[in-house]
Amino acid sequence: MALRPRLAIPAAALLFAAGCGFGGPLVDHHDSETGDDAAETGGTEGTDDTSVSSCGPSEGVVEWVIDGDTVVLESGERIRYLLIDTTEITNGKDECWGQEAKEYNSELVLGQTVSLEYDVECADQYGRLLAYISVQGYEVNRLLVENGYACVLRIPPNGADHFAEYQNLENAARQDGIGMWGACDPVPCD
Structure with a gap:
């Protein structure tokens, strides 16, 4: 099977992320006081193999x-x-801004090698792996919230380390009417 050509992150997304200080590289979960990596991230601490974590692959296309x-x-x-949670477009649903969220996500990751960072729980009830996704050093989850394509959805125990930051991103997008916050009435995830 031939690989799709690598897609670059849209320049506007990178410039927006760089100018606002959001959407940047993944947060380092290294504990500077103890020198230990956070065990709950599901990483491969203490090994030379970075291709697979205890939850699943650390990267993939x-x-x-x-x-x-x-x-x-x-x-x-x-x-x-x-x-995060984006509006639904599967199982017969076609909620406001769902297609736009899929298209934006596709522009960012389709055909790309992405890095995956896991949290406390590795998978959901449907067997999907749960991860923060990054491409070219930018966290896609964060970009989706920041640019009004996604709402914050925290299902404990995951998300504790990033929740306040993501909530601030969502609040800023709401206030500025970015993405679905300016296009949908009502916003499906409210």
């Missing part, structure tokens, strides 16, 4: 974008983005 918050890797794993 996105073969299919299901919607704004779920993708399938070439290796077959279905990945559900942590701490």
